Amino acid sequence: KNEVEQSPQNLTAQEGEFITINCSYSVGISALHWLQQHPGGGIVSLFMLSSGKKKHGRLIATINIQEKHSSLHITASHPRDSAVYICAVTKTSYDKVIFGPGTSLSVIP
Amino acid sequence: EPEVTQTPSHQVTQMGQEVILRCVPISNHLYFYWYRQILGQKVEFLVSFYNNEISEKSEIFDDQFSVERPDGSNFTLKIRSTKLEDSAMYFCARTGTGISGYTFGSGTRLTVV
Numbered sequence: 001k002n003e004v005e006q007s008p009q010n011l012t013a014q015e016g017e018f019i020t021i022n023c024s025y026s027v028g029i030s031a032l033h034w035l036q037q038h039p040g041g042g043i044v045s046l047f048m049l050s051s052g053k054k055k056h057g058r059l060i061a062t063i064n065i066q067e068k069h070s071s072l073h074i075t076a077s078h079p080r081d082s083a084v085y086i087c088a089v090t091k092t093s094y095d096k097v098i099f100g101p102g103t104s105l106s107v108i109p
Numbered sequence: 110e111p112e113v114t115q116t117p118s119h120q121v122t123q124m125g126q127e128v129i130l131r132c133v134p135i136s137n138h139l140y141f142y143w144y145r146q147i148l149g150q151k152v153e154f155l156v157s158f159y160n161n162e163i164s165e166k167s168e169i170f171d172d173q174f175s176v177e178r179p180d181g182s183n184f185t186l187k188i189r190s191t192k193l194e195d196s197a198m199y200f201c202a203r204t205g206t207g208i209s210g211y212t213f214g215s216g217t218r219l220t221v222v
Contacts, residue, residue: 033210041198041216043152048210086152094140094204096165097211099152 003027004100006087012106019074021103023087026068030093034061034072035086037102043086046072077107115201115214122221125190130217132184132201140204142211143176143186145169145197152200158184191221 004025013019025032034046047054047061049070054061058081060073074081087100116131132141143155156166158176175187188195201214 031210035213041146041218043200043213043216045210045212088152094159096142096154096157097144097152097202098154099144101151 001026002101003098004087004089006085006100006103008103009101010104010106012108013077015078015107015109017077017107019077019081019105019107021072021085021087021105023070023072023100024068025070025087025089025100027089027091027098029089029091030095031090032063032070033088033090033097034059034070035088035099037084037086039083046085074105079107079109082106113201113203113212113214115199115217117217118215119218120220122191122219124193124221128188128191128219130186130188130199130201130219132186132214133182140164141178141184142202144200144202144213146200147194147197155186155199188219191219193221195219196221 007022032049036044036046046059049061049063051065058075063070072085082105084102084104086102088097090097114133120128122128139160141158144152145155146152154167156170156176157164161178173189177185184201196219199217199219202211204211
């Protein structure tokens, strides 16, 4: 069983739509990460969360430790948001990152 | 946080050849990691390196793989005798400081033919 699951696997949205990507995990964690991977392949760290909610620009990440669930929201989506969004966790500080399968987002003008 | 740069960005090699993937620059960080991503699959952990020693490795990281920090700044992953199934994107990473979490390198796309 995968330790990190994401839904949906693929998502197509119209420009301007509000987008939600969900992540659930089955292990104890010290932190949850949301990452972005563009078609060129590079991985960019968006958020690292251990509780509550974080916001950066149009991106919002929330985590519910009791439910072992996190969401990534994108407000006013734009075609440049098209990428693969990856949820990942670390069990302890400085531990390896355990990656989810990713959600492929395509925002259409 | 300074970027983590990997070289080369793309390498094509013949099966059975040795390849060395490099991660630069590294400064004042103790924890480093290598991951790989086979096309269409999720990113997988290969090895973690702490204080100039391997601290953890996955079952993927067999005797064909090795890691070094040869000169205190570069961090290398060597594959001794490449196989077709080694074709993947390889990422190095380091832990960040404060709230920045992990910083991933730009990746090396390895194609074994």
